[in-house]
Amino acid sequence: MFREFRIGFIANLPLAASVGAYGSVLGVLASQKGIGWGELLLMNLSIFAGSAQFVMVEMWMPPLPIVEITLAVLVINFRYLLIGASLRPVFHGTSLGHKFAMMHLVADENWAVTMAAHHRGEASTGFLFGGGVCILSAWCSGTMLGHGFGAVIRDPEAYALDFAFIAVFTALAVSLWRGKKDIAPWLAAIVFAVAGEKLLPGKWYILVGGIGGALVSACQHKEENNES
Amino acid sequence: MNPDFNMTVFLTIAMAAMVTYGLRVGGLLLAERLPSSGRFRTFMDALPGTILLSLVAPGIVSAGTWGCAAALCTALCTYLTRNVFLSMVVGMGVVAVQRNL
Known part of the structure; x- marks a missing residue:
């Protein structure tokens, strides 16, 4: 410890x-x-x-x-x-x-x-x-x-x-960075955060970008399941 | 200073502290009650990276061309050397040079 x-x-x-x-x-x-x-x-x-x-x-x-x-x-x-x-x-x-x-x-x-x-x-x-x-x-x-x-x-x-x-x-x-599967979620996080910072007051952009990007990752998960 | 004022100060700080601690512990305990597999797991695994990017992206964009250049140098340096401290110095160096030109 x-x-x-x-x-x-x-x-x-x-x-x-x-x-x-x-x-x-x-x-x-x-x-x-x-x-x-x-x-x-x-x-x-x-x-x-x-x-x-x-x-x-x-x-x-x-x-x-x-x-x-x-x-x-x-x-x-x-x-x-x-x-x-x-x-x-x-x-x-x-x-x-x-x-x-x-x-x-x-x-x-x-x-x-x-x-x-x-x-x-x-x-x-x-x-x-x-x-x-x-x-x-x-x-x-x-x-x-x-x-x-x-x-x-x-x-x-x-x-x-x-x-x-x-x-x-x-x-x-x-x-x-975990490889190619991070490309879409990371781009989404950047776009959501930058847009959120412009449109929303305070620090909401951190939540919007973080959750938005991770949701894109969750969507990819679904696609993988459908393919297999 | 009357005692009422000090009590208010104490209460204000205590409220802010409780709210903040509640969010920290609440997030951890909440996550443990949610499923640890499937799509939600994918969501949670992606979260650290997307939160970090969201913390920095607006700051980089508002720092303009030089901010973007500095961030790219930082990212490249990390990718090549895996040295976070060196990468920080590189990024700060680019911005500091530009600001003091």
Whole structure:
């Protein structure tokens, strides 16, 4: 377990710098809104979802609109329903308590790294959790530094740190490639996601693209059965 | 700071945390109750790849020609070297050079 934890932690290190830099931007925004460092740390530890926390801080204006904020978080994080579902093979044969304990530290980053490792047959829940602790450490360090001392890097875009996430996720997607049968589902996912981003508000495009692409794959399955 | 305000802060964070954790655990537990064979299995197996692409595709498109070029370099690098970190550096490098030109 510790060995897997360590491998997972190390595998997520390439992402930690970008996560920290974005954390520092959030820390600055939070301190401008009058959110204390303790409250911000509580958000990091209990919510642990970057884009949702950015939106929460944006909406942070006393008296706090609890219902609106909760709904916004629900919509932004809806993709975690799919992400959680896709982790089923990694959690195969584990106890309910283990699932409850390990699923909290699942972010886009360590999930993606874990799925790529799973594709090579190297993933485990310890690997996933190690990655989660790595991302959480970077996220907490970044936000606390930003809150206390201002942004570590004032303009992450100039260093293409925003593109770091895109580049890593692109690389991880390539390592998930399963051959010709992925062509149609992947093209569909790209088209659905790009169209969804243009036509729908918020983060719905992730769900539309993810589900749309996977549905195309499911349709192919039917065709194969008919042929045989 | 009156205590009411702090209570509201705590409640707001707690609600957001419960919703997020509920989605994470709910997805996993839901998947276990659904069939693990046939067409649904095919759907689930395709999901990691299609979610990842959906996360990045709009960002690549909105980054324009250079964004697409950087993503292609990243993809090619991964395909050839299987090194995710190197591929990330290549993609970021292309974008950083273009932005600072």
